[in-house]
Amino acid sequence: MSDFALFCPAPLGERERVLMAHGGGGRLMRELIEGLFAARLKPQHETDAATLAAGGARLAFTTDSFVVRPIFFPGGDIGSLAVHGTVNDLAMAGAEPVALSAAFILEEGLEMETLRRVVDSMAQAAQRAGVRIVTGDTKVVERGHADQIYITTTGIGVLAHDGELAPGRAAPGDEVVLSGDIGRHGMAVMSAREGLTFESEIVSDSAPVHREALGLLENGVRVHCMRDLTRGGLASAVIEIARAAGVRVELDEARIPVREDVRAACELLGFDPLYVANEGRFVAFVAAGEGERAAALLPGGAVIGKVLETGAGAVTLRSLIGAARVLDLLSGEQLPRIC
């Protein structure tokens, strides 16, 4: 084999179309948001919710679309998810959710009973979260031009604090607090979609987190920023905060809770739980010395790391066997249409 031919292919020419990875929460999505949306629309905020002052009130404002497949999965459905997702984006800005709008894109032929179940689920989720759905819109498209049902929810909330919660406020000494075990939503949807069965059914963590998040503020924890762990999972959320603040964050893999069944499913399918989507978990960066108190206020809370120094915005992970490596944004799509 001394005459090995050594070669590799030419660069790709077909990048000028939207790929699934543009919605995957990883690097291509970041490129799309920064290079196309932000460059043209020039939003003032880089967080999931904008904060505005209007008529003497300080408000948070956010919007989110939901395309999850299948629309019913263990632990939730597209309706409850659409409520929780927007409530949680408001909560991460430190806002008490007040009102939501809901817009529906329906595929011709969708069974009315299915739609009823989804909308009932939304109503229940809104009631449990203490938020009202006050306005909405409905469009129907031809069969095959959408997949059953897509929902967009927009939310408004009143800020529950006088300060500012922003990724840029993460500072050296801050402790990183995680609100519970990770990876459940992604693996629950994946198992339902692929018909995979494990010893026990993996149930999504989909839930409103505003009471937990606002509870930190009410109890006087000095919170610098919060982020819910949706697409891209824990790793992507912490990396984005580290970059925005220009700080180095170190996480300790051994302290990050992952349920046994979720870990098994991830192993089987080749996913890294650090990057798997959640719908009822968040991280809070809190002032030095306040991590344990914050964790105790959260059911399942844990201090999983700290901010080390300013400089290159990056995250390092201390692995289970004690070695260190840098965590990076995910390439490509790990799990499409998870929310």
Next chain:
Amino acid sequence: MKHLDEYRDAGRARALAAEIARVMTRPWRIMEICGGQTHAILRFGIDQLLPPELELVHGPGCPVCVTPLELIDRAIALARMPGVLLASFGDMLRVPGSGTDLLAARARGAQVAVVYSPLDAARLAEQKQDRQIVFFAVGFETTVPGVALAVREARRLGLKNFSILSAHVLVPPALRAILGSPQSRIQGVLAAGHVCTVEGFEDYEPIARDYGVPVVVTGFEPVDLLQGILLCVRQLEAGRAVVENQYARAVRREGNREARALVRAMFEPVDRKWRGIGVIPLSGLALRPEWREFDAEQRFSLSTGEVQESPECIGGLVLQGAKKPLECPAFGEHCTPERPLGAPMVSSEGACAAYYRYGRTHV
């Protein structure tokens, strides 16, 4: 899966690393064949625990990386044919062919589906009788039995719309090619536990003897890998070169007899081109004549033209353990997982992807 914890135990891992350092009297270079092992080494930072005199080089065990451009181009051509749906494992879809990859082709209208099992592809064929379902069958010995079952199931169901495009490859011929190359620097080998679960390790015994290299059948967890390395180093220090089985909890010498018999009944060895390496005799598997009605290359007329690859990527050298990803000038610059020059940068078993994702230890 609870048993995994004991194979990820930091105390055991450190004790094994210390034992490796203690028994080593001189530098050694060991190749782990499987890309899954490469990823585990970098993901857990196993290389950071080892003495610097022990060099781990990475082998060809990434099936999508070695799938030749021509086959990927044929898969894309199939996906673009009216009435054809191409199904494969997700890992295959992002690997660039000569012009594009399957995901980008899908964004332009080609019919491509991700499946987790070849049997799911056969099920698709059962559900979508108006379409030809082609399963792009990629993988080493580990994945062939599943494909054999899917083809057998298709015959049982009388499916006329199911076929496979076989890119299956075999480890032992490739290992011989690498160890027999004058540029080979490999002194010891960690064989891939999963492959041996199916095929056993009898085939490795003549290889250990012929090339004078110890071969240790090794698992994929940190403690497995460190035990495998320790067994290999002990042999090297003692001047021995035999096959040992670290992964005894999953692997028997004769492998899985039933799976092997099924594969032999339905597939036969053929010469196969390995991307970046070249043609290796009898290193691939194709359906035997009596099963050829399920061979997509027989069912569809596909161009077999040769395509040229650009010289910037050193993927071929990486797959032979002759170079490491960081020695490539394009690494992380012209070549990233978003815009790859070669397959090792995109596959979940590719060495370049492992270095890109896990290889940075300092900010």
